[in-house]
Amino acid sequence: MGGFLNLRTRPEALYGILREILAEGERYGEWTLGEGKPLQVEFVSSNPTGPLTVGHGRQAALGDALANLFSALGWDVTREYYLNDEGRQIELLARSLWARYRQALGEDVPVPEGGYHGGYLVPIGEELAREWGDRFPEWTPEAAEAFRKAAVERMMAMIHEDLEAIGVSFDVWTREGDLHRRGLVREVFEVLKEKGAVYEKDGAYWMRSTEYGLPRDPVLIRSDGTPTYLMVDIAYHVDKYRRGFVRVVDVQGADHVEEQQQVKLALRILGYPEDFLHYCVHQFVTLKGKEGIERMSTRKGKFLRLKDLVDELGRDVVRYFMVRRRPEAHLIFDLELARKTSMENPVYYVQYAHTRIASIFREAEKREESVTRDALGVTEADLSSLSDPDEISLIKELDRFPDVVRRAAETYGPHLVCEYLEGISGIFHSYYNRVRILGQGEATRARLALLAALKTVLGKGLSLLGVSAPEVM
């Protein structure tokens, strides 16, 4: 509604905006909306069954950017990784590693059906063969325990390498085993049962989800008495609530949608606030390379390791590419393009804008022009010479920045920041080619003031995405 207004923004108002931005400096774009309340972003949470893949890279980049954005909104953000180091998949991993170990000892033991076929277990198997010799000739409970421990340890080391490569770190690591030990899983199950949300069938306990409109009833406790992943996940979220988080954002892949609906329903039945748990669901990453488009699978060993991609393309490129698309849209990562024409990457386009401005300031100092980077000198400049259409657009765009930050956080869409940064970079590059900054007397002072603000916003925007803002390229 409300027809459109064609208000001409008065120049004085624009100059006021610019002065405000310069005064706020690095803090420009930040809010106090979160009031310092605790918010958790849980992401990656990959099981320790292999190194992180390019797919996890999207989650790492996305989750970290969201965490940065919510910090900027004024929340007290905790980055958390949920570690599932128990259960059948880990059992399979241990068994697969044992097979590699036997193979290293010259025995023809195949990796089990549905096991982990990736080559990354081979060198570890060889290492264990050297270390342990023929100590585990058979798959016994002792062997299972030893190989489970060794496998998880090595996988975690690899995952840490991958995270370090992309530059993401976590504040809290929660292990599934901890939840069991504290009796939380059992306790939460009992409450669900008391609420009448559970029934028994075929020796297992099921949740009455269809009564609440969901497509099917899931098992919470198996007939052998062990809780399912879903049951543990529900308990985990109760735990998050008890730890005091006001809001939790889980970054997860599209294959978890049903799980998410079930967890949300369980929390609703348990009486937790509706707006406590949020999911940022993202679609998968497809690698488009010379071999065509490949579907990744850790189990089948068909994947590109995140660290390898980062080593090849650089952290900034990978991070930027991973958050540039809307999370809910499928991401096609064009390897060939990223490799051979990396100079034309949008991330360089934005970084180059930042670098160019840095360069202008270096040149200004060298020439000892009337203006230095001294903040006071800049803000006291007479801005009335800023009347070029690009100068006006830039100020108007800079004015939008805090809203972009807010919207990007609240809609879980860091790509909005990319779009914004590419937009202001474009205006700047065009402006730079047409208008001289230095050697223009009073106009130079005003233009440098504008560029100082632009540089701050470019730097801030990039840092929210976890991308560096270089002074020199």
Place this chain on the structure above:
RNA sequence: GCGCCCGUAGCUCAGCAGGAUAGAGCGGCGGCUUCCUAAGCCGCAGGUCGGAGGUUCGAAUCCUCCCGGGCGUACCA
């Protein structure tokens, strides 16, 4: 079958808290360098916004249905 997501230029995608001639990058073609970094700029070509209805003064944007694609639909995690 059911649930969620996607379908906009040759390719990859923005835009979708309804509003004026639908944008960017890549790819194609043609230009720009006495001077602040050419990792840049300017111009040209290229689109029935998957299709059909509906709501509205106004729809790429909201609603319904259909078509096409992805994911899920486990006593795996």
